[in-house]
Amino acid sequence: MGEVDPAFVQELEHRPKQGIIEAEGLPIIDLSILSSSDATPDHSQALEGLVKQVGNACRDWGFFQVINHRVSMEKREKIFNASGKFFAQPLEEKNKIRRDEKRVLGYYDAEHTKNVRDYWKEVFDFTPQNPIIMPASHEPDEKEITKLYNQWPEYFNALPICHDREVSEDYATEMERLAFKLMELIALSLGLQPDRFHGFFKDQTTFIRLNHYPPSPFPHLALGVGRHKDAGGLTILAQDEVGGLEVKRKSDAEWTWVMPTPNSYIINVGDIIQVWSNDAYESVEHRVKVNPEKERFSIPYFFNPGHYTIVKPLEEIVNEQNPAKFRPYNWGKFLANRKRSNFQKLDVENLQIFHFSVSQLAD
Numbered sequence: 001m002g003e004v005d006p007a008f009v010q011e012l013e014h015r016p017k018q019g020i021i022e023a024e025g026l027p028i029i030d031l032s033i034l035s036s037s038d039a040t041p042d043h044s045q046a047l048e049g050l051v052k053q054v055g056n057a058c059r060d061w062g063f064f065q066v067i068n069h070r071v072s073m074e075k076r077e078k079i080f081n082a083s084g085k086f087f088a089q090p091l092e093e094k095n096k097i098r099r100d101e102k103r104v105l106g107y108y109d110a111e112h113t114k115n116v117r118d119y120w121k122e123v124f125d126f127t128p129q130n131p132i133i134m135p136a137s138h139e140p141d142e143k144e145i146t147k148l149y150n151q152w153p154e155y156f157n158a159l160p161i162c163h164d165r166e167v168s169e170d171y172a173t174e175m176e177r178l179a180f181k182l183m184e185l186i187a188l189s190l191g192l193q194p195d196r197f198h199g200f201f202k203d204q205t206t207f208i209r210l211n212h213y214p215p216s217p218f219p220h221l222a223l224g225v226g227r228h229k230d231a232g233g234l235t236i237l238a239q240d241e242v243g244g245l246e247v248k249r250k251s252d253a254e255w256t257w258v259m260p261t262p263n264s265y266i267i268n269v270g271d272i273i274q275v276w277s278n279d280a281y282e283s284v285e286h287r288v289k290v291n292p293e294k295e296r297f298s299i300p301y302f303f304n305p306g307h308y309t310i311v312k313p314l315e316e317i318v319n320e321q322n323p324a325k326f327r328p329y330n331w332g333k334f335l336a337n338r339k340r341s342n343f344q345k346l347d348v349e350n351l352q353i354f355h356f357s358v359s360q361l362a363d
């Protein structure tokens with residue numbers, strides 16, 4: 001990983017503060033009720049309670065943890081093992097599938113990103129739908145599309161010796177099932193039909209990221225991931241027992257440590273849900289602190305709609321009292337723009353949803 005110049009890093013406005021607050025109150029939501037298909041009044045009352053919990057968590061935190069989610073523990077363990085094995089490869093091997101401007105999926109490490117001083121991690125990205133379709137460029141008048149293919153490590157493909165590729169794909173299937181369930185609960189909590197969001201995810205741009213955060217000699221200065229919001233629909237994160245994720249608590253804007261809960265998933269609403277809900281559910285900032293001794297692994301699943309989706313506040317939600325707070329934007333173009341600024345290391349501000357905020361129009 002890159003050399004860190006402490007003097008420089010001191011300037012970073014988002015240095016971790018000492019004495020981070022414990023994860024007081026990050027809601028833990030039990031999904032076991034979803035496993036029973038009982039049509040009794042008791043059941044529907046319990047479901048109503050669950051919907052309320054999800055709605056409150058989205059409104060008050062933008063983040064929550066779920067337990068009893070029915071994602072296979074075995075599949076979770078397998079993908080963490082596959083991830084450990086992949087990152088343990090020599091750099092030379094990993095470089096064979098290094099991402100570039102054309103092949104944006106695959107491997108990269110912090111040393112090759114612009115933010116070397118505060119990103120202390122290496123990453124492997126793949127998409128469950130292969131290929132995924134994206135606009136060929138971020139230019140608004142560009143009609144062409146392009147296909148993005150996964151780059152698997154050679155040994156992942158060496159079946160039947162190694163099943164790691166299948167393991168990754170199996171895990172994606174589990175995640176998708178949970179993602180649709182959560183979108184149903186979110187829809188209900190907004191007073192919408194449970195399947196209201198499903199159509200947007202017909203042709204997904206969903207991707208899975210294997211994250212590896214090596215131990216850092218400068219844990220008080222460097223971050224694994226700097227503060228950011230997730231741009232897509234919904235994120236489902238699996239973290240190991242080391243922990244390091246911090247969420248900006250809405251009630252007092254303090255950075256809050258998310259204590260690892262065994263076999264739980266951390267859910268957060270992304271920018272797209274913020275726009276769909278017309279700000280009812282805000283996408284919340286988060287970051288990752290590195291650890292001085294222990295390496296850490298995490299696996300976010302970014303559930304994203306089709307590239308052609310025009311993201312805008314839902315018509316059922318906006319009315320005279322609650323006018324649309326965002327102008328419509330094309331998700332694929334938004335994503336292409338983000339990718340472009342990441343790769344070309346442009347010194348431009350990342351495109352953000354507030355650029356589409358209606359109040360921005362006034363000036």
Ligand code: OGA
Pocket residue numbers: 209211225230237239244245286287288298299300
């Ligand atoms: C991300 C992210 C958190 C983590 O990749 O967007 O927020 O704990 N990751 O790795």
Ligand code: NI
Pocket residue numbers: 228229230286
């Ligand atoms: Ni994130």
